[in-house]
Amino acid sequence: xxxxxxxxxxxxxxxxxxxxxxxxxxxxxxxxxxxxxxxxxxxxxxxxxxxxxxxxxxxxxxxxxxxxxxxxxxxxxxxxxxxxxxxxxxxxxxxxxxxxxxxxxxxxxxxxxxxxxxxxxxxxxxxxxxxxxxxxxxxxxxxxxxxxxxxxxxxxxxxxxxxxxxxxxxxxxxxxxxxxxxxxxxxxxxxxxxxxxxxxxxxxxxxxxxxxxxxxxxxxxxxxxxxxxxxxxxxxxxxxxxxxxxxxxxxxxxxxxxxxxxxxxxxxxxxxxxxxxxxxxxxxxxxxxxxxxxxxxxxxxxxxxxxxxxxxxxxxxxxxxxxxxxxxxxxxxxxxxxxxxxxxxxxxxxxxxxxxxxxxxxxxxxxx
Amino acid sequence: xxxxxxxxxxxxxxxxxxxxxxxxxxxxxxxxxxxxxxxxxxxxxxxxxxxxxxxxxxxxxxxxxxxxx
Numbered sequence: 043x044x045x046x047x048x049x050x051x052x053x054x055x056x057x058x059x060x061x062x063x064x065x066x067x068x069x070x071x072x073x074x075x076x077x078x079x080x081x082x083x084x085x086x087x088x089x090x091x092x093x094x095x096x097x098x099x100x101x102x103x104x105x106x107x108x109x110x111x112x113x114x115x116x117x118x119x120x121x122x123x124x125x126x127x128x129x130x131x132x133x134x135x136x137x138x139x140x141x142x143x144x145x146x147x148x149x150x151x152x153x154x155x156x157x158x159x160x161x162x163x164x165x166x167x168x169x170x171x172x173x174x175x176x177x178x179x180x181x182x183x184x185x186x187x188x189x190x191x192x193x194x195x196x197x198x199x200x201x202x203x204x205x206x207x208x209x210x211x212x213x214x215x216x217x218x219x220x221x222x223x224x225x226x227x228x229x230x231x232x233x234x235x236x237x238x239x240x241x242x243x244x245x246x247x248x249x250x251x252x253x254x255x256x257x258x259x260x261x262x263x264x265x266x267x268x269x270x271x272x273x274x275x276x277x278x279x280x281x282x283x284x285x286x287x288x289x290x291x292x293x294x295x296x297x298x299x300x301x302x303x304x305x306x307x308x309x310x311x312x313x314x315x316x317x318x319x320x321x322x323x324x325x326x327x328x329x330x331x332x333x334x335x336x337x338x339x340x341x342x343x344x345x346x347x348x349x350x351x352x353x354x355x356x357x358x359x360x361x362x363x364x365x366x367x368x369x370x371x372x373x374x375x376x377x378x379x380x381x382x383x384x385x386x387x388x389x390x391x392x393x394x395x396x397x398x399x400x401x402x403x404x405x406x407x408x409x410x
Numbered sequence: 411x412x413x414x415x416x417x418x419x420x421x422x423x424x425x426x427x428x429x430x431x432x433x434x435x436x437x438x439x440x441x442x443x444x445x446x447x448x449x450x451x452x453x454x455x456x457x458x459x460x461x462x463x464x465x466x467x468x469x470x471x472x473x474x475x476x477x478x479x
Binding site (some may be wrong): 121123185187191272330 | 418419420421431444447453458470
């Protein structure tokens with residue numbers, strides 16, 4: 043195995059270990075890192091949705107972008123670029139979030155859930171693999187969203203890092219814009235949004251992972267895609283590394299618990315676990331990278347990737363306002379039977395619509 | 411020599427386009443690109459297919475390579 047592969051595997055191991063450590067320090071269970079969930083929490087903190095349980099200005103996301111930006115700058119890889127079907131990418135970001143919130147997690151959280159023993163995440167993984175496979179089918183047919191151009195000014199590429207610095211400033215100051223409404227920024231008093239590691243740990247973890255992911259080009263859809271497309275397993279080693287790193291610490295901390303039932307912030311509706319991550323896998327492959335990779339690229343000057351990230355944050359606002367996100371499973375109580383959770387009819391329609399729209403995009407955006 | 415321009419293309423389209431030409435059995439190919447990732451990925455693909463890679467221009471965000479069998 044060459045040096046690069048060891049680096050990607052090592053990156054995965056460290057990210058998996060950091061994720062579980064963040065759970066130990068206060069993040070929600072099996073959610074040490076989740077790009078989609080944390081962007082959704084940011085949407086909540088900004089008041090783009092009013093779901094009181096998922097509102098927090100997650101420093102991990104801020105750290106990821108800033109870490110990637112600094113790393114790219116020092117590596118000489120920072121370059122402002124954009125202009126490849128930007129508006130379309132924004133909406134693809136919206137639908138990537140639909141898929142993630144129907145499943146209840148991005149591909150990164152899928153791995154962390156598997157490493158916590160959540161069998162529902164295995165169902166999601168199968169959907170994800172099929173989604174990436176469908177994207178690879180279109181890539182082989184000549185799928186292409188068009189060329190991006192390097193900008194004449196670096197300014198546009200700095201929008202995301204500066205936005206994140208602004209968010210960090212608001213978080214550190216605890217700014218409340220509308221005192222009567224209690225926010226924004228809104229901070230959950232209960233539920234997943236209220237559970238978080240101390241700010242400096244979360245921010246530091248984000249910066250370290252941002253550095254590692256920028257250097258290793260880690261991409262979770264890319265791992266499966268490259269293996270299917272060119273039989274290259276480099277990025278897949280990152281995927282496996284995250285699993286092993288998280289599994290080891292989950293067992294060590296006593297978090298590892300196998301089964302479909304009783305899993306934290308998850309549902310057991312198999313069809314929608316499958317279709318949710320199918321939509322994410324397909325969309326990520328058409329976009330050229332998973333939610334984590336889009337975030338890293340947005341830090342190194344890629345304005346098209348930034349449009350995807352903003353699409354995911356704004357999309358999370360719509361998704362929660364429209365009630366499209368899945369509900370989590372719930373144990374039986376004296377008053378109510380156990381619930382397996384999952385999306386309501388509107389969530390199901392949004393997910394299927396997303397898949398159909400991606401298939402149309404995959405089919406129509408073709409060169410030659 | 412055939413020339414391939416992969417500037418501005420999202421991952422992994424530079425690799426897909428290069429592979430298409432390699433699969434046609436080209437003995438030599440000149441490729442230009444503008445990202446560090448595409449340089450790494452295209453170079454890796456060419457080497458794994460038994461080509462030698464010569465960098466004519468070798469900057470992070472501006473590169474040109476010739477691959478030969």
